[in-house]
Amino acid sequence: xxxxxxxxxxxMALRAQDMDRKVLENAYLQAVQQYExxxxxxxxxxxxxxxxxxxxxDAAHYYLGLCAAGMNDMxxxxxxxxxxxxxxxxNYWYRQRAAVLxxxxxxxxxAIKEYEAxxxxxxxKSDVYYNLIELYSSTGRNEDALDxxxxxxxxxxxxxxxxxxxxxxxxxxxxxxxxxxFLESVYDEYPSPQILSVLGDYNLSMYKDSLAxxxxxxxxxxxxxxxxxxxxxxxxHRMKRDYAKFIEALEPFVADPSSPVDMKMDYLKQxxxxxxxxxxxxxxxxxxxxxxxxADTHPESSMASSYLVSLKLxxxxxxxxxxxxxxxxxxxxxxxxxxxxxxxxxYQLGNLEKVxxxxxxxxxxxxxxxxxxxxxxxxxxxxxxxxxxxxxxxAYKYYEAALKNDPDYAPALNNYAYYLSTxxxxxxxxxxxxxxxxxxxxxxxxxxxxxxxxxxxxxxDTEALAIxxxxxxxxxxxxxxxxxxxADVLEATGKKDLAEMYRSxxxxxxxx
Numbered sequence: 001x002x003x004x005x006x007x008x009x010x011x012m013a014l015r016a017q018d019m020d021r022k023v024l025e026n027a028y029l030q031a032v033q034q035y036e037x038x039x040x041x042x043x044x045x046x047x048x049x050x051x052x053x054x055x056x057x058d059a060a061h062y063y064l065g066l067c068a069a070g071m072n073d074m075x076x077x078x079x080x081x082x083x084x085x086x087x088x089x090x091n092y093w094y095r096q097r098a099a100v101l102x103x104x105x106x107x108x109x110x111a112i113k114e115y116e117a118x119x120x121x122x123x124x125k126s127d128v129y130y131n132l133i134e135l136y137s138s139t140g141r142n143e144d145a146l147d148x149x150x151x152x153x154x155x156x157x158x159x160x161x162x163x164x165x166x167x168x169x170x171x172x173x174x175x176x177x178x179x180x181x182f183l184e185s186v187y188d189e190y191p192s193p194q195i196l197s198v199l200g201d202y203n204l205s206m207y208k209d210s211l212a213x214x215x216x217x218x219x220x221x222x223x224x225x226x227x228x229x230x231x232x233x234x235x236x237h238r239m240k241r242d243y244a245k246f247i248e249a250l251e252p253f254v255a256d257p258s259s260p261v262d263m264k265m266d267y268l269k270q271x272x273x274x275x276x277x278x279x280x281x282x283x284x285x286x287x288x289x290x291x292x293x294x295a296d297t298h299p300e301s302s303m304a305s306s307y308l309v310s311l312k313l314x315x316x317x318x319x320x321x322x323x324x325x326x327x328x329x330x331x332x333x334x335x336x337x338x339x340x341x342x343x344x345x346x347y348q349l350g351n352l353e354k355v356x357x358x359x360x361x362x363x364x365x366x367x368x369x370x371x372x373x374x375x376x377x378x379x380x381x382x383x384x385x386x387x388x389x390x391x392x393x394x395a396y397k398y399y400e401a402a403l404k405n406d407p408d409y410a411p412a413l414n415n416y417a418y419y420l421s422t423x424x425x426x427x428x429x430x431x432x433x434x435x436x437x438x439x440x441x442x443x444x445x446x447x448x449x450x451x452x453x454x455x456x457x458x459x460x461d462t463e464a465l466a467i468x469x470x471x472x473x474x475x476x477x478x479x480x481x482x483x484x485x486x487a488d489v490l491e492a493t494g495k496k497d498l499a500e501m502y503r504s505x506x507x508x509x510x511x512x
Contacts, residue, residue, distance in 0.1 A: 356385035
């Protein structure tokens, strides 16, 4: 009987160990699924529980490192990735991730050493070669990058990618002419759309329009709609100032949904910022159409709508701004910038009722967010809206609400104080709010003007005069109302000649 027990007990121990290992492996698979589903926190908790039972499990350390990186804890990520490497230095992915971490944390030289070591052990991993080229290039080691490029071509042969990489490296070494000569030397062997378009751009810069167009056309015959070639052909028309054809040539590029919206908008923005006035003034509607086409092509992106609104703002087309911004508000309800722009445009158009409606929308959004600063801003805007419509009672109610949420919100303090002062009532309260406002922003001419004017209304003209001298220093000379206020205070302190001079300046400003 004792002999039987002696055999059974070790077997039971082995079975228990097998069961524990299975539990850990199942937990590990669950953690991997959690990580791939984006739940880094839950995956990390599962992996830590595994490592508490078995700290030698390299794969668990690796995935815990990935989870930490996903949660932007690079120190924790490095701790576990390097541990995984220590446990299994033959695993390519562990070492590759360690190099990525070094790069992400700004330790390029350490990343280079790691990649060089990886290449010695895994000489056929092409990704490592390209990572090294990028690191060598970013650290100014262009000759080393070219050596790596030679190794890639020795392993895989020359390709469109290696040709363009060599061209870019030569350019970074300030060997521009040699770089273009190199492209032309391989042009027959590798006539890719990218190489053809780069050569087209080069010839266009040399004013060889016909050759440039021929190269762009060849690129487009290989890849219809290839964006750099389409834009290159359009640029030929722009350089000739044939703007109707320029706009027409750009349409396929703008309407291509596969071209990134940010690339399109950056290009269109450059056109508006740097084009001559014949294009800007003579083709406003055409430019609108291009921007609108981009917005229609990328309905999921607020960027195109934002640029369209900005273009119309540049033309002081407030009706167009209001229309576009209000449409964008519906398409992108989470982007508050369109609401602010629409409010500004309606104010410029004198649509005060509409301004008030939009300000109420802004306040509703702020209330939902619970952000006290946003509530203060929106409440002040509603207050300004009611004041502009002559309803001071409601205006004051919203200013009070603004200051309840943010007692030091300067626009509410200033506007409330100034509007109280225009009625001649509650000057003491207006004085206290305005004084606080100037303490918060002592260099703001508008706020100083309000404070100086309240002092004047309270009969404190000597103090007011000192404040208005600061108003003039900080930009008040450009504002007709502030000039008139200064003139009134000057006259109240016996400086009538100076007062007349500033009144004349105020009148001149108003005429403009």
